Structures are given as structure tokens and as C-alpha cells.
Amino acid sequence: MAYAQPAGSEKVIQRPVSTAPIRKELAAADVQHAAPAKDSLLVSGWQKYKDEQLLRNPGGDHYYLEENRVSENPRDRESFLTRLGKDLSDSFGNVNNFFGNLLMGSKFRYRDENNMIREATQRGLVGTCVDFVKDLGSALSFGLWHPGDEKGPQGGMERLSHVGSKLKKALLDDVVEGIPQSVNHMAKNLALAGLNLVQVLPDATIGNLERGRTLTTTLFDNGQVMVEYLTDVIPSGDAWFRVHASSLLEGNVPILYNLQMSENSKGDARWQYVRNTPFRKTIETVGTILADIATIGLAGQSGFSTNQNGDKQRLLNSLLEH
Incomplete structure (x- = not known):
């Protein structure tokens, strides 16, 4: 489904944060981390994408989200207890995010x-349902009930416009997009929490060797990026909504609308918190289209199986009658 969306519901929380730039990727699994890039313009699309995905949820071996920093010091992972402690802490952090996405956000x-690390919040399932009740109630009352607004609409035309705006927000922003996204985020958190726990074993064994730590970091950091990517491009994922977005007033159709967006776009939560580089646009567009094809195929297969079962049941009933 394609539709335009107003400014997002995700609220930016400004606070002192680290200005630590993105770390450069390894040329091979057994190479030490290179010095961080000094200018984000010098960083490739893949490096930006991986960095953003590791910032999104706990799990990156060199990403300390509670401190808003990315470490470049390999000595941070030399301690056995520190490695295992971070794995368990990351798993707990993802479980905590699961309940946050289940509740208010x-x-x-x-x-x-x-290139500075910032913090924002995303709505949870309960929070989205609360917003739906508020938006629908405000629409049905023609603005007489306007929670969150200092002043309600005045006059007949303004009230009619208010009804249309609130109905659109309730149905599209809250139900069509908000609820599925919250469920998607919850599933992602559970998958990442499990991945963090699995990492405990290699960190406790081969992690005692320098090359083992490098290999473990490479495998599990890339594994987290893969989980983030797959849950982003399936229906209800963040990338899926970006690719299917459109602007009817401007005549922009799905897919092309996202491809035309600049790398840094403000005013819409779907793009505000990502750097929409050509690399990101490409992999998210391809992944979303493939996910759509797979979804249609599964739906068709399910319908075909249902028809087959119905035919078999009718044949069985016919034989029993005779």
C-alpha cells in the first residue's frame, strides 16, 4: 500500500552525545580495525549502512549505546569477563527494547x-493504540476533544479539515503503519537477543585469541546487520514503508519517490533517522520487491492449497453419500 505520511511520530531527544566518527571496515576478517574516518563523506555507502544498523539496537561489539559512543580500541574486548558481560548486557538491552516496543516505545x-550520534524514540504497540483512540475520538467529535492540541479547530470548514486529517492519521499512520511496525520491531528485538546469547560461546572460547575475537566480531556484527536488513524489507518493516511511500500531490509513485529522496531528509520519520544513500536505496528497494514477490507467491500458494483441500472434502463427502 502506498500513501504519503506527515512528519513522523518519533521524537528526537537532544542530549550531549559522542562525536566519534564511523569506524572503517576491515578489508579481511583477520585484519585489525583501521583508524576511524575523519569525514563521513569519505565513508562508503556500505560502511554508513552497517554503522547505522549497529547503532539501531544493542549488539555491536564496539558499540556502547548507553554511552553513545563507538570504540576503536581493540583492548576493550581483551577481557574475558568484559566480552561476556557485554553479550549478556546486549541481550538484556534487546529484551528491554522488546517490552518498550510492546508498550509505549x-x-x-x-x-x-x-555524523554525530543522536537519540530518538519510536512508538510501541500500546502507545500506537492509544494514539489511534485519541485520533479517532478527535475526528468523531469534530475536534471538540483534541488531546495534545492546545487549541481545537474553529468554524465549519476547519472542523471538516480536522476530521479528514485525524481520520487519515488514525487509519494510515496508526493502524496500517504503526501497529505492524511495532510488531516488527518486537520480533527484531527477540531475534537480536537470541543472537547476543549465541555469541557468548565463541566469545568464551576462541575469543581468548586475538584472531578469534576479530572473527567473532565480524561474524556477529554482520549477522546483526543481516537481521536488521531482513526485518526492514519484509512487509511491516521500516524500509518496506519507505520503498512503498508515495506523494500523490506531487505525482511521485512508490519506489521512485524513495529513490528521489536526498541522503538527509527531515520532516518525515521514515527518512529522518537514516542516511538514505544510493547504497541503502538500492539494497532496500531490491529486498522489498523480492519480499513482495515472495508474499504474493505464498498468498497464492495458500489459496491454491485451500481450494485443493475444499475439492478433496467435497469428493470425500460425495463418496460417503454413495
Whole structure:
């Protein structure tokens, strides 16, 4: 489904944060981390994408989200207890985010146009349902009940406009997008929490060797990025909504609308917290289209199986009658 969406519901929380730039990727699994890039313009699309995905949820071996920093010091992972402690802490952090996304919302980190780490919040399932009740109630009361607004609509035309705006927000922003996204985020948190626990074993064994730590970090950091990507491009994922977005007033159709967006876009939560680089646009568009094809195929297969079962049941009933 394609539709335009107003400014997002995710609220930015400004606070002192680290200006630590993105760390450069390894050329191979057994190479030490390179020095961090000094200018985000020098960082590739893949590096920006991976950095943003590791900032999104706990799990990155060199990402300390509670401190809003990315460490470049390999000595941080030399301690046995420190490695295992971070794995368990990351798992707990994802479980905590699961309940946040189930209830009123959870925090996440992102990089702004100046390459600084910022913090924002995303709505949870209960919070979205509360917003739906407020928006629908405000629409049905023609603005007489206007929670969150200092002043309600005045006059007949203004009230009619208010009804249309609130109905659109309740149905599209809250029901069509908000609820599925919250469920998607919850599933992602559970998958990442499990991945963090699995990492405890290699960190406790081969993690005692330098090359083992490098290999473990590479495998599990990339594994987290893969989980983030797959849950983003399936229906209800963040990337899925970006790719299917459109602007009817401007004549922009789905897919092309996202491809035309600049790397740093403000005013819409779907793009505000990501750097929409050509690399991100490409992999998210391809992944979303493939997910749509798979979804249609599964739906068709399910319908075909249902028809087959119905035919078999009718044949069985016919034989029993005779």
C-alpha cells in the first residue's frame, strides 16, 4: 500500500552525545580495525549502512549505546569477563527494547548530517493504540476533544479539515503503519537477543585469541546487520514503508519517490533517522520487491492449497453419500 505520511511520530531527544566518527571496515576478517574516518563523506555507502544498523539496537561489539559512543580500541574486548558481560548486557538491552516496543516505545540511536550520534524514540504497540483512540475520538467529535492540541479547530470548514486529517492519521499512520511496525520491531528485538546469547560461546572460547575475537566480531556484527536488513524489507518493516511511500500531490509513485529522496531528509520519520544513500536505496528497494514477490507467491500458494483441500472434502463427502 502506498500513501504519503506527515512528519513522523518519533521524537528526537537532544542530549550531549559522542562525536566519534564511523569506524572503517576491515578489508579481511583477520585484519585489525583501521583508524576511524575523519569525514563521513569519505565513508562508503556500505560502511554508513552497517554503522547505522549497529547503532539501531544493542549488539555491536564496539558499540556502547548507553554511552553513545563507538570504540576503536581493540583492548576493550581483551577481557574475558568484559566480552561476556557485554553479550549478556546486549541481550538484556534487546529484551528491554522488546517490552518498550510492546508498550509505549523504545529508544534508538542514529547519526545526524554532522555524523554525530543522536537519540530518538519510536512508538510501541500500546502507545500506537492509544494514539489511534485519541485520533479517532478527535475526528468523531469534530475536534471538540483534541488531546495534545492546545487549541481545537474553529468554524465549519476547519472542523471538516480536522476530521479528514485525524481520520487519515488514525487509519494510515496508526493502524496500517504503526501497529505492524511495532510488531516488527518486537520480533527484531527477540531475534537480536537470541543472537547476543549465541555469541557468548565463541566469545568464551576462541575469543581468548586475538584472531578469534576479530572473527567473532565480524561474524556477529554482520549477522546483526543481516537481521536488521531482513526485518526492514519484509512487509511491516521500516524500509518496506519507505520503498512503498508515495506523494500523490506531487505525482511521485512508490519506489521512485524513495529513490528521489536526498541522503538527509527531515520532516518525515521514515527518512529522518537514516542516511538514505544510493547504497541503502538500492539494497532496500531490491529486498522489498523480492519480499513482495515472495508474499504474493505464498498468498497464492495458500489459496491454491485451500481450494485443493475444499475439492478433496467435497469428493470425500460425495463418496460417503454413495
